[in-house]
Amino acid sequence: MINKKIYQQLIQDTQSYKAKLIAVSKTKPLGDIKDFLNMGQFDFGENYVQELVEKQQHFNSSPYWHFIGHLQTNKVKYIAPWIHLIQSVDSIKLLKEINLYATKNQRIIPCLLQVHIAQEESKFGFTIQILEKEISNICPEKFPNIRIEGLMGISTFTKNTIRIRQEYKKLKVFFDQLQSYKNKILNFNTLSMGMSNDYQIALEEGSNMIRIGSLLFGSR
Numbered sequence: 050m051i052n053k054k055i056y057q058q059l060i061q062d063t064q065s066y067k068a069k070l071i072a073v074s075k076t077k078p079l080g081d082i083k084d085f086l087n088m089g090q091f092d093f094g095e096n097y098v099q100e101l102v103e104k105q106q107h108f109n110s111s112p113y114w115h116f117i118g119h120l121q122t123n124k125v126k127y128i129a130p131w132i133h134l135i136q137s138v139d140s141i142k143l144l145k146e147i148n149l150y151a152t153k154n155q156r157i158i159p160c161l162l163q164v165h166i167a168q169e170e171s172k173f174g175f176t177i178q179i180l181e182k183e184i185s186n187i188c189p190e191k192f193p194n195i196r197i198e199g200l201m202g203i204s205t206f207t208k209n210t211i212r213i214r215q216e217y218k219k220l221k222v223f224f225d226q227l228q229s230y231k232n233k234i235l236n237f238n239t240l241s242m243g244m245s246n247d248y249q250i251a252l253e254e255g256s257n258m259i260r261i262g263s264l265l266f267g268s269r
């Protein structure tokens with residue numbers, strides 16, 4: 050069951066922070082997605098390639114699909130023709146593959162670099178340290194068919210809101226640092242952080258894109 054009341058609330062929250070709402074529809078049925086489309090929600094996030102490909106086939110130009118899960122290089126080709134934004138780029142190897150299939154499809158694929166900010170080692174993403182070193186190599190000369198639009202981060206799964214706030218603060222500082230980077234290669238404007246349990250903190254700390262699943266669609 051989708052939650053329309055919470056949707057209206059989230060629309061208000063995101064508008065007051067000039068942020069964008071991504072409805073995370075992983076594991077949820079097509080009917081739920083259609084209900085949200087009818088309410089004017091066009092951006093949806095999915096984590097699994099096979100599930101996304103199956104869902105995508107049922108629609109025409111909308112929705113705008115965001116890939117937010119760990120993406121294996123051998124699966125890039127399935128989503129490359131139509132993916133709207135890949136938010137979870139976590140290696141140079143993956144960037145190379147995305148660029149290859151973007152070229153084959155004669156398009157530019159917008160991407161966010163995923164930054165590892167959580168305590169859990171299980172989570173993916175570049176560490177800030179590594180990205181600081183690698184960022185100069187992530188340029189249009191090397192990846193002409195990719196447009197890097199910003200960063201994505203996932204906080205530690207915890208009730209400790211102080212820790213969550215610290216992690217988002219840290220990512221915002223890094224985001225600002227990269228934005229002011231002299232090299233014109235980067236066209237950073239998106240900072241994707243915040244999920245159902247912590248989006249308020251994320252917005253307060255400078256997020257301009259939140260990814261909300263369970264609040265909108267019910268628990269998985």
Ligand SMILES: *Cc1c(COP(=O)(O)O)cnc(C)c1O
Pocket residue numbers: 073075096117118203243244245246260261262263264
């Ligand atoms: C599942 C998922 C979400 C949504 O999580 P909820 O807690 O259900 O809002 C957001 N971002 C990523 C990367 C996810 O995997």
